[in-house]
Amino acid sequence: MAKQGEGGGYNRPRLALHVPEPKFRPGDTVDFSHIPVPEAGAQPRPDETCAASETNPLCTALVRVLGDDNKAHGPWDPRLSPDKLREILRDMALVRAFDERMYRGQRQGKTSFYMKCTGEEATSVAAAHALASDDMAFPSYRQQGVLISRGYPMVEMINQIYSNRGDKLKGRQLPIMYSSRGYSFFTISGNLATQLPQATGFAMASAIKGDSRIAAAWVGEGSTAEGDFHSALTFAAVYNAPVVFNVVNNQWAISSFSGFAGSERTTFAARAIGYGIAGLRVDGNDPLAVYAAERWAADRARSNNGPTLIEYFTYRAEGHSTSDDPSQYRSAQEREEWPLGDPIMRLKLHLIELGEWSEDQQKAMDQELAEAVKAATKEAEKNGILGHGMHHPFHTMFEDVFEELPWHLEEQADQAIRERKIKWPQQ
Amino acid sequence: MATAVSGDDVVSLSDAPTRPMNMIEAINDALDIMLERDPDVIVMGEDVGYFGGVFRATAGLQDKYGKTRVFDTPISECGIIGVAVGMGAYGLRPVPEIQFADYIYPGLDQLISEAARLRYRSAGEFIAPMTVRTPFGGGIFGGQTHSQSPEAIFTHVSGLKTIVPSTPHDAKGLLIAAIEDNDPCIFFEPKRIYNGPFDGYYDKPTKPWKDHPDAKVPEGYYSIPLGKARTVRKGEALTVLVYGTMVHVAEAVCREKGVDAEIIDLRTLVPLDIEAVEKSVEKTGRCLVIHEATRTSGFGAELVSLVQERCFYHLEAPVERVTGFDTPYPHSLEWAYFPGPIRIGEAIDKLLEA
Numbered sequence: 001m002a003k004q005g006e007g008g009g010y011n012r013p014r015l016a017l018h019v020p021e022p023k024f025r026p027g028d029t030v031d032f033s034h035i036p037v038p039e040a041g042a043q044p045r046p047d048e049t050c051a052a053s054e055t056n057p058l059c060t061a062l063v064r065v066l067g068d069d070n071k072a073h074g075p076w077d078p079r080l081s082p083d084k085l086r087e088i089l090r091d092m093a094l095v096r097a098f099d100e101r102m103y104r105g106q107r108q109g110k111t112s113f114y115m116k117c118t119g120e121e122a123t124s125v126a127a128a129h130a131l132a133s134d135d136m137a138f139p140s141y142r143q144q145g146v147l148i149s150r151g152y153p154m155v156e157m158i159n160q161i162y163s164n165r166g167d168k169l170k171g172r173q174l175p176i177m178y179s180s181r182g183y184s185f186f187t188i189s190g191n192l193a194t195q196l197p198q199a200t201g202f203a204m205a206s207a208i209k210g211d212s213r214i215a216a217a218w219v220g221e222g223s224t225a226e227g228d229f230h231s232a233l234t235f236a237a238v239y240n241a242p243v244v245f246n247v248v249n250n251q252w253a254i255s256s257f258s259g260f261a262g263s264e265r266t267t268f269a270a271r272a273i274g275y276g277i278a279g280l281r282v283d284g285n286d287p288l289a290v291y292a293a294e295r296w297a298a299d300r301a302r303s304n305n306g307p308t309l310i311e312y313f314t315y316r317a318e319g320h321s322t323s324d325d326p327s328q329y330r331s332a333q334e335r336e337e338w339p340l341g342d343p344i345m346r347l348k349l350h351l352i353e354l355g356e357w358s359e360d361q362q363k364a365m366d367q368e369l370a371e372a373v374k375a376a377t378k379e380a381e382k383n384g385i386l387g388h389g390m391h392h393p394f395h396t397m398f399e400d401v402f403e404e405l406p407w408h409l410e411e412q413a414d415q416a417i418r419e420r421k422i423k424w425p426q427q
Numbered sequence: 428m429a430t431a432v433s434g435d436d437v438v439s440l441s442d443a444p445t446r447p448m449n450m451i452e453a454i455n456d457a458l459d460i461m462l463e464r465d466p467d468v469i470v471m472g473e474d475v476g477y478f479g480g481v482f483r484a485t486a487g488l489q490d491k492y493g494k495t496r497v498f499d500t501p502i503s504e505c506g507i508i509g510v511a512v513g514m515g516a517y518g519l520r521p522v523p524e525i526q527f528a529d530y531i532y533p534g535l536d537q538l539i540s541e542a543a544r545l546r547y548r549s550a551g552e553f554i555a556p557m558t559v560r561t562p563f564g565g566g567i568f569g570g571q572t573h574s575q576s577p578e579a580i581f582t583h584v585s586g587l588k589t590i591v592p593s594t595p596h597d598a599k600g601l602l603i604a605a606i607e608d609n610d611p612c613i614f615f616e617p618k619r620i621y622n623g624p625f626d627g628y629y630d631k632p633t634k635p636w637k638d639h640p641d642a643k644v645p646e647g648y649y650s651i652p653l654g655k656a657r658t659v660r661k662g663e664a665l666t667v668l669v670y671g672t673m674v675h676v677a678e679a680v681c682r683e684k685g686v687d688a689e690i691i692d693l694r695t696l697v698p699l700d701i702e703a704v705e706k707s708v709e710k711t712g713r714c715l716v717i718h719e720a721t722r723t724s725g726f727g728a729e730l731v732s733l734v735q736e737r738c739f740y741h742l743e744a745p746v747e748r749v750t751g752f753d754t755p756y757p758h759s760l761e762w763a764y765f766p767g768p769i770r771i772g773e774a775i776d777k778l779l780e781a
Contacts, residue, residue, distance in 0.1 A: 136516075136517075138513075168550055169548065169549065169550045170550050172547060172548060172550070173548050177548070179548065179549040179550070179552055179553065180552070181549070181552040181553060186516065186553065187545065187548050187549035187552065187553050189540065189541060189548075191536055191540045191541070194509065194536060194537060194540065194541050196509070197505065197506050197508075197509025197510050197512070197513065197537065198509055198510070198512045198513035198516065198541065199513060200506075200509070200510055200513060201509065201510030201511060201512060201513025201514040201515075201516075201517070201521075202513035202514065202516055202517045203513070204510060204513070204514060205469075205513065205514040205517035205518070205519045206517060207495075208469065208495050208496070208514075208519070209517075209518075209519075215513070227505050227533065228505055228509060228536075228537075231501075231503045231505045231506030231509060232506065232509070234501050234503060234506060235500070235501060235503070235506045235510055238500075238501055400546045400547045400550055400551050401546070401547055401585050401586050402546075402586065402588070402610050402698075403546070403554075403608075403609045403610055406654065406697075406698040407698070407701055408698075408699070408701075
């Protein structure tokens with residue numbers, strides 16, 4: 001038997017552990033030439049009813065529609081009307097304006113926390129436009145674009161972010177963890193990837209009842225390492241569940257690059273191959289490609305052809321949240337050098353190219369959206385901001401744990417209310 | 428002499444004829460009735476479909492209700508429970524089975540962070556009305572991965588209801604109540620007594636249920652409200668707080684020792700019937716808590732605390748607790764682990780002598 005310890009095994013080669021390392025760290029010069037960017041329009045578009053295996057080549061490709069010439073190309077062009085394109089552009093710009101304002105609000109101490117989706121707006125906005133408004137969205141924490149696209153009132157979103165009197169979630173959830181059954185937007189969890197089996201279960205339930213609603217779930221590339229991701233794909237594959245899994249590959253999970261989720265060996269879309277479900281790898285900064293892919297997958301699910309895993313290849317231009325500083329772990333140049341550009345810019349230039357939009361109109365719209373967000377903020381602030389008093393009656397803290405209040409929670413509620421009178425007699 | 432009291436707090440119980448059933452049959456009957464009554468009830472789990480479950484709890488149900496209402500699942504507890512959460516959010520009432528309670532841990536995040544919190548975090552917009560059925564407890568030579576009693580983990584979580592029946596009669600009524608409940612429920616089935624009550628002597632075979640009064644199960648629909656304990660027998664000398672398999676062990680020990688004990692079968696741990704506990708302990712002044720699960724941070728610790736906090740001035744002796752040992756469940760030595768007549772008898776003596 002070989003001797004244990006250092007150098008054990010004698011003349012056998014010493015084993016070595018590989019720890020992934022991103023290509024660029026702070027101060028490094030960025031060169032993204034290793035990322036192949038295929039020509040727009042070059043990817044084939046199989047029929048939505050095709051065998052899952054027909055999509056295998058698309059799991060390692062990159063579906064693109066908008067070319068460098070700002071024109072739409074190829075079979076994935078969803079051929080949207082100029083009005084629809086302007087709607088998507090407007091919703092993406094509104095999300096960006098909203099993020100900007102809320103980020104500042106956090107810095108001003110109006111709330112504890114915020115998460116921007118800058119650079120990734122297409123992955124939620126264009127996707128939401130491709131779904132039916134009552135398809136249940138199971139979002140992660142960066143899909144505010146789904147709510148915005150569905151016309152959910154911004155004031156309600158801000159009320160939630162401020163945990164104020166108007167917050168429909170009664171000040172219980174972290175800011176940005178929205179919930180709206182009316183807008184088919186599932187309540188957000190802080191535990192990652194838990195929504196994927198839930199989306200699958202919702203889709204299965206819809207199928208059991210012979211309904212026509214499908215489910216669509218979003219998850220970051222980092223969270224694909226969670227067991228829930230694999231359970232969800234197994235169930236979806238086994239029961240042919242009408243569900244769309246959107247993996248937003250924005251390259252960074254806080255400070256861990258996508259290599260820690262396994263991206264060095266294969267793509268995230270290629271996970272679909274092992275489960276025998278359809279998979280698409282899509283330029284996530286191309287709103288037309290995102291719309292086309294999401295619509296393809298939704299139509300496929302709706303016609304009982306099964307689940308689809310879509311990887312949206314994009315870039316998180318900002319920090320993970322207001323609690324981290326990306327300049328501490330990645331090169332500041334990455335954002336500028338990202339080879340797939342910016343989704344809002346790309347759609348704007350496309351509309352201009354079509355003769356359906358102008359820089360002046362864009363400027364006017366941005367101005368108008370900034371004003372709209374500002375007005376919503378003012379409106380929400382009338383209901384209070386986080387930290388300025390306790391906005392909710394103490395009894396609400398104990399409600400909704402169960403449908404009915406059991407004796408032990410009633411006793412604890414009495415205690416909390418008694419303490420309040422002693423601690424904060426003025427409130 | 429103590430008198431047996433049984434079946435109190437039963438609602439919706441008509442004059443239906445009764446039929447002797449063992450616990451598995453009672454559970455199967457409850458599922459059958461709920462699948463029939465409510466098209467939103469779905470039964471799923473490993474091997475529950477065609478085969479009817481490894482303990483036969485779902486036998487015949489797929490044949491009767493079809494493959495989209497009673498079906499097998501992949502071996503993925505995280506998936507089973509996560510999918511059930513999504514089904515509940517849609518509006519169904521899934522009844523997932525986890526084949527052994529020991530396997531539930533991969534699904535804990537979905538139970539603890541998701542099912543239990545959905546109502547709270549969405550302020551009532553989304554709920555997870557699901558009932559996770561799972562066989563639990565030892566006494567069948569199941570070794571450390573087929574014998575555990577993890578109920579304390581769930582009683583510690585806000586938003587879950589924890590249920591443990593001890594008779595066929597209660598298993599049926601409580602399971603129906605759990606399925607109808609709009610909160611997520613964990614339904615622990617004491618597998619040692621699936622086929623007969625067990626009086627605690629490892630070298631004696633389990634008796635069949637057919638001669639037991641609580642195995643005369645009414646036909647058709649009835650439910651037993653969650654949060655209501657059952658007085659197994661009335662007594663004056665001491666109160667025994669107990670649930671599941673240990674109800675029968677406690678009963679046998681008290682009977683054989685001739686102790687005039689009041690035995691309270693808690694039936695649901697959360698919500699707990701605190702009134703029944705207080706009333707009995709105030710009357711007897713002595714209290715023994717028994718469970719099969721390991722001792723440290725077990726549910727017994729909670730019961731002892733509650734009795735101490737709420738009944739202290741009525742107590743004639745310190746509250747005693749009999750539990751399993753703080754070891755994993757051993758295979759060959761399982762009857763040394765099991766809190767049987769000796770451990771219970773000694774605790775009763777100590778209580779009565781104090």
